[in-house]
Amino acid sequence: MKILLLCSGGDASGMNRFIYEIYNKFKKETYFALAGFTGLINGEIYPLSKVIDENLKNSAGTMIKTSRCPEFKQRKYFHVALENAKKFDYVIICGGNGSEKGAKELFDNGVKTIFVPGTIDNDVLDSFYSIGFSTAVKECVYAVDNIMPSIRSLNNACLFEVMGRYEGDIAKAVNKEVKADYVVVEKKDLDYNKIVNIILKKYTKGQSACIIVRENIEKIEKIANNLNKAIGLDIVKYQVIGRTQRGGKPTEEELEMAKKFAFEAVNCIKNNKIGRILVDKNMKMFVTNFKE
Numbered sequence: 001m002k003i004l005l006l007c008s009g010g011d012a013s014g015m016n017r018f019i020y021e022i023y024n025k026f027k028k029e030t031y032f033a034l035a036g037f038t039g040l041i042n043g044e045i046y047p048l049s050k051v052i053d054e055n056l057k058n059s060a061g062t063m064i065k066t067s068r069c070p071e072f073k074q075r076k077y078f079h080v081a082l083e084n085a086k087k088f089d090y091v092i093i094c095g096g097n098g099s100e101k102g103a104k105e106l107f108d109n110g111v112k113t114i115f116v117p118g119t120i121d122n123d124v125l126d127s128f129y130s131i132g133f134s135t136a137v138k139e140c141v142y143a144v145d146n147i148m149p150s151i152r153s154l155n156n157a158c159l160f161e162v163m164g165r166y167e168g169d170i171a172k173a174v175n176k177e178v179k180a181d182y183v184v185v186e187k188k189d190l191d192y193n194k195i196v197n198i199i200l201k202k203y204t205k206g207q208s209a210c211i212i213v214r215e216n217i218e219k220i221e222k223i224a225n226n227l228n229k230a231i232g233l234d235i236v237k238y239q240v241i242g243r244t245q246r247g248g249k250p251t252e253e254e255l256e257m258a259k260k261f262a263f264e265a266v267n268c269i270k271n272n273k274i275g276r277i278l279v280d281k282n283m284k285m286f287v288t289n290f291k292e
């Protein structure tokens with residue numbers, strides 16, 4: 001049997017553990033496409049044993065690399081990728097909602113594809129969890145906890161920009177964990193009057209407002225400038241938390257989930273079942289068909 005594994009889109013902490021577990025089960029039967037769909041197009045496909053490093057199994061990142069590959073959507077490149085994918089009995093794809101579309105394309109064209117959610121954005125439809133999410137939230141909480149003492153010392157307020165692309169799960173989870181004063185998840189939440197009031201209420205009591213903002217709503221610098229202008233003081237600082245959200249050491253929960261995803265993927269192969277491995281609201285995994 002020949003199994004191909006690839007990661008696609010942004011890396012997510014926990015991917016390495018998932019890769020390691022799959023390798024551990026099927027060893028010589030496993031191969032990888034270097035940097036996802038890019039490697040699949042370029043024929044950069046190698047035995048997984050070449051890159052497996054046990055020392056990295058609990059580290060962030062992906063040993064088999066990943067990429068964003070817009071070429072995959074072009075017919076001529078897709079066709080080459082498809083031919084390469086067809087050389088394998090099973091293809092396992094780990095990525096976010098964009099990667100899921102790629103996985104479905106392969107599936108629709110006769111490839112036995114298994115899709116596993118792997119993205120800090122937690123944006124895979126119908127899945128309550130994707131590899132990387134717990135670690136991303138942990139890193140944001142760490143950043144907020146480490147920055148707020150400095151913000152409070154200067155009697156400032158702070159906006160924290162978190163990732164998530166167009167999905168607000170990280171912002172919501174961080175807001176809950178740090179008990180922030182306000183969270184901007186969607187554009188409609190960017191209510192300047194409301195935010196100014198929250199900041200000033202705290203400021204007059206000698207306290208500091210902590211506000212979480214999901215990326216891709218408005219430039220964070222612009223939001224801070226607008227707030228400072230409205231307040232007439234220079235007290236609103238901002239912090240982009242950035243790629244530490246992807247590169248943080250996997251949490252215990254992350255490693256557990258990565259292992260469970262791998263376990264399910266192994267079961268799929270053993271039972272010749274293909275489709276998407278998703279997580280329900282009770283954090284239970286299930287396998288379902290690709291969406292029409």
Ligand code: F6P
Binds near residue numbers: 009010096121215246
């Ligand atoms: O998809 C994961 C993600 O981290 C998003 O949250 C973010 O919008 C994007 O990737 C950033 O990508 P890059 O690091 O390539 O700029």
